[in-house]
Amino acid sequence: MELFDLPLIWAFIIGFGIIMYVLMDGFDLGVGILFPFAPNEEARDTMMNTVAPVWDGNETWLVLGGAGLLAAFPLVYSILLPALYIGVFLLLAGLIFRGVAFEFRFKARTSRYLWNWAFAGGSTVAAFAQGAVVGSYIQGFETANGVYVGNALDWLTPFTVLTGLGMLAGYALLGSTWLILKTEGRLQAWAYRITLPLLAGVLVVFGIISVWTPFVDDMVRERWFSNLSVIWILPVLTLLCAFQIFRSVRNRYEGMPFVATMGLFITTYLGLVASRWPYVVPPEYTLWDAASAYESQLFLLLGLLFVIPIVLVYTAWTYWVFRGKVRAGEGYH
Amino acid sequence: MELDPLILSRIQFAFVVSFHAIFPVFTIGLASYIAVLEGLAFKTENPVWVKLSAFWTKVFAVVFGMGVVSGIVMSFQFGTNWSNFAQASANFLGPVLSYEVVTAFFLEAAFLGVLLFGRDKVPAGLHLFAAVMVATGTFISSFWILAANSWMHTPAGFELREGVIHVTSWSDALFNPSFPYRFLHMALASFLTGGFVVAGVSAWYLLRGREVEANRKALSMCLWLLLFIAPAQAVVGDFHGLNTLEHQPMKVAAMEGNWETSRNVPLLLFAIPDQGSQSNLYEIGIPSLASMILTHEWDGEVPGLNEVPVAEQPPVAIVFWSFRVMVGLGLLMIAFAVTGLILRAGGRYYRNPWFLQGLRFMSVAPFLAVLSGWFVTEIGRAPWLVYGVMTQAESLTPSLTGAMALFTLIGYIVVYGLVFTAGLYYLMRVLYVGLEDRHDEEEHEAERPKRPFSAAHVPFEIDEGDQPRTPANQGGH
Numbered sequence: 176m177e178l179f180d181l182p183l184i185w186a187f188i189i190g191f192g193i194i195m196y197v198l199m200d201g202f203d204l205g206v207g208i209l210f211p212f213a214p215n216e217e218a219r220d221t222m223m224n225t226v227a228p229v230w231d232g233n234e235t236w237l238v239l240g241g242a243g244l245l246a247a248f249p250l251v252y253s254i255l256l257p258a259l260y261i262g263v264f265l266l267l268a269g270l271i272f273r274g275v276a277f278e279f280r281f282k283a284r285t286s287r288y289l290w291n292w293a294f295a296g297g298s299t300v301a302a303f304a305q306g307a308v309v310g311s312y313i314q315g316f317e318t319a320n321g322v323y324v325g326n327a328l329d330w331l332t333p334f335t336v337l338t339g340l341g342m343l344a345g346y347a348l349l350g351s352t353w354l355i356l357k358t359e360g361r362l363q364a365w366a367y368r369i370t371l372p373l374l375a376g377v378l379v380v381f382g383i384i385s386v387w388t389p390f391v392d393d394m395v396r397e398r399w400f401s402n403l404s405v406i407w408i409l410p411v412l413t414l415l416c417a418f419q420i421f422r423s424v425r426n427r428y429e430g431m432p433f434v435a436t437m438g439l440f441i442t443t444y445l446g447l448v449a450s451r452w453p454y455v456v457p458p459e460y461t462l463w464d465a466a467s468a469y470e471s472q473l474f475l476l477l478g479l480l481f482v483i484p485i486v487l488v489y490t491a492w493t494y495w496v497f498r499g500k501v502r503a504g505e506g507y508h
Numbered sequence: 509m510e511l512d513p514l515i516l517s518r519i520q521f522a523f524v525v526s527f528h529a530i531f532p533v534f535t536i537g538l539a540s541y542i543a544v545l546e547g548l549a550f551k552t553e554n555p556v557w558v559k560l561s562a563f564w565t566k567v568f569a570v571v572f573g574m575g576v577v578s579g580i581v582m583s584f585q586f587g588t589n590w591s592n593f594a595q596a597s598a599n600f601l602g603p604v605l606s607y608e609v610v611t612a613f614f615l616e617a618a619f620l621g622v623l624l625f626g627r628d629k630v631p632a633g634l635h636l637f638a639a640v641m642v643a644t645g646t647f648i649s650s651f652w653i654l655a656a657n658s659w660m661h662t663p664a665g666f667e668l669r670e671g672v673i674h675v676t677s678w679s680d681a682l683f684n685p686s687f688p689y690r691f692l693h694m695a696l697a698s699f700l701t702g703g704f705v706v707a708g709v710s711a712w713y714l715l716r717g718r719e720v721e722a723n724r725k726a727l728s729m730c731l732w733l734l735l736f737i738a739p740a741q742a743v744v745g746d747f748h749g750l751n752t753l754e755h756q757p758m759k760v761a762a763m764e765g766n767w768e769t770s771r772n773v774p775l776l777l778f779a780i781p782d783q784g785s786q787s788n789l790y791e792i793g794i795p796s797l798a799s800m801i802l803t804h805e806w807d808g809e810v811p812g813l814n815e816v817p818v819a820e821q822p823p824v825a826i827v828f829w830s831f832r833v834m835v836g837l838g839l840l841m842i843a844f845a846v847t848g849l850i851l852r853a854g855g856r857y858y859r860n861p862w863f864l865q866g867l868r869f870m871s872v873a874p875f876l877a878v879l880s881g882w883f884v885t886e887i888g889r890a891p892w893l894v895y896g897v898m899t900q901a902e903s904l905t906p907s908l909t910g911a912m913a914l915f916t917l918i919g920y921i922v923v924y925g926l927v928f929t930a931g932l933y934y935l936m937r938v939l940y941v942g943l944e945d946r947h948d949e950e951e952h953e954a955e956r957p958k959r960p961f962s963a964a965h966v967p968f969e970i971d972e973g974d975q976p977r978t979p980a981n982q983g984g985h
Binding site: 242255258271272274327474 | 586591599600602607608912919931966
């Protein structure tokens with residue numbers, strides 16, 4: 176009766192949702208992280224305007240991913256969320272603050288600086304929390320009989336702090352290359368100027384994480400250094416992307432730095448997936464262990480097959496409508 | 509003192525959900541009102557309807573924005589604080605909540621933007637269509653949420669395998685025994701909320717002599733609506749109560765403060781239920797009336813709390829008093845609706861200052877009624893999370909400590925407190941500036957469709973130019 180390997184299909188859907196979220200909310204969180212360092216208040220107006228029309232659509236992927244995870248892989252949901260209890264709270268609080276900052280900053284005059292801080296602080300906390308989630312996923316979780324049995328702060332280790340910082344730097348890089356694409360003049364020059372130092376920072380942190388990871392987990396070490404040598408194509412591709420960012424910033428290309436940064440994220444993500452596949456709650460449970468009932472996966476899949484194409488078309492259309500440069504003191508009307 | 513993660517998690521969930529619930533219950537009613545206004549505007553081309561619709565759309569935008577922000581937290585709480593519940597019920601709950609997200613996305617993606625920003629940009633017919641679709645969308649959203657919630661009260665269409673719920677019939681599970689009553693009760697509550705808020709705000713404007721023609725029309729519409737809806741809610745509530753008696757008798761026993769299964773049960777007007785002694789103090793009641801209402805026979809037998817061990821009884825006093833607050837407010841609403849009808853002769857309903865003042869205060873009544881009704885149904889379910897299947901204690905995240913639960917409880921209170929103080933302050937600003945809409949031309953730099961609040965062209969701070977016209981300086985009205 177089970178015609179398809181539904182858990183596998185769902186793994187692709189959720190996996191796709193996660194990378195869509197990281198790439199898309201990544202750059203608008205990145206703009207928030209860079210906010211306090213912007214040259215002036217006018218630049219901040221423009222920066223926020225580059226992401227204002229699309230940010231909530233970007234966050235839809237997180238909500239879809241969260242609900243989809245509960246529906247398709249409840250074990251992941253019910254182990255990761257308790258394990259990352261404090262981190263989840265910080266993530267949500269961060270997203271709430273930056274969400275309302277989008278609404279209020281343009282309405283406020285004398286209190287505008289408060290909303291600047293809400294936007295920058297919320298973005299930074301949310302990005303760091305997401306990086307820590309990735310780090311704790313690499314670390315693995317202490318479970319017994321399908322429930323988390325560790326402590327509230329087990330996730331907080333030097334390793335996860337580093338992955339949190341890595342995510343901050345990575346999102347900031349996505350943000351700066353996005354600004355190169357979407358702005359011009361002084362703001363764009365500033366974005367060009369900070370991109371290469373950010374790239375250097377990202378490479379340093381990613382490098383340390385890569386060297387550290389095999390020591391954090393035996394399974395990863397084994398996979399990297401023994402049976403699966405084809406995996407090494409991914410770090411090579413990552414470095415090629417990094418070089419492409421460097422070259423395109425040097426040559427003052429406008430679109431390529433952003434595209435190459437997305438490439439950097441995608442190859443890193445694939446490297447992570449390849450190192451852990453098919454474990455979704457390392458070191459114990461595979462995606463088949465974590466799957467919900469076949470009928471439930473099927474019931475929701477029918478709806479999503481219909482909706483995801485519409486979401487993608489709508490998203491593409493939104494970006495098309497708001498294409499082109501954003502100038503100071505100008506709205507899209 | 510030992511911190512109890514169960515109590516703290518229950519407080520936390522109650523806090524987050526209570527906070528969230530007041531926004532959708534208002535936007536659902538308001539969306540339908542806006543759709544009706546748009547329909548009238550389309551048909552009659554009377555500019556008053558456009559003016560009213562434009563104003564209430566702004567209010568809708570702000571409340572909708574706050575509702576979305578406050579709602580994000582809830583779906584994650586199932587995982588953080590109730591992971592055993594999440595894991596056991598995911599086969600049902602996961603798809604249902606996902607469908608809610610998906611349908612809400614449809615609504616927001618396709619039609620909200622057209623409703624909020626499209627008035628002068630799309631044909632009038634399409635704008636009306638968007639308004640109707642947004643209103644429909646709010647009901648589709650609440651369909652999924654109430655299906656999930658009702659299922660927790662009256663679970664159906666499933667079987668347990670190794671402690672995990674497996675859905676055997678999606679239609680039985682979604683359209684579970686209490687769903688139709690709960691859905692109708694909630695839908696009417698939304699109309700009551702929308703109606704009393706619009707009536708209260710219109711009354712306030714009329715007291716100050718602002719935009720008299722439009723607000724008179726709005727008030728008249730609301731009073732007609734409330735005249736039918738408020739009594740209808742009492743009838744639906746009664747049916748809902750009978751359904752609860754059938755499926756959750758202990759909840760009804762707590763609502764009635766009835767400790768022992770017996771006949772000729774009185775309807776208690778006042779009592780202080782005392783769980784320790786399993787009896788009421790200072791009882792004042794109408795003999796046999798509870799039996800009559802619940803069984804439609806004067807000597808009908810009503811189940812009492814003594815049918816279950818004390819540990820399986822809900823906290824009686826909270827349920828008992830919340831129920832009385834809800835019913836009392838409901839009766840007050842009916843009284844105001846009927847008074848509105850009486851005052852119609854000679855147009856006294858928009859002139860009588862006492863009535864208008866009363867309506868002003870009544871604008872908070874539906875929110876209190878919704879919250880107290882929600883307390884009745886949710887606290888009355890205790891100690892069950894899924895009635896008869898899974899207790900709250902079994903549902904709790906095993907690794908959760910009291911300290912963690914307290915930390916996030918305080919955290920959410922602080923975050924919500926800050927964010928919603930700003931939100932409510934802004935909403936008051938929008939109401940204060942009112943229908944005159946002097947900010948329409950002065951588009952703030954780079955206001956962007958896609959942010960709901962952009963639909964309300966009202967700055968955050970008060971400036972001198974904002975003073976609305978008062979009867980003193982407007983002369984000729």
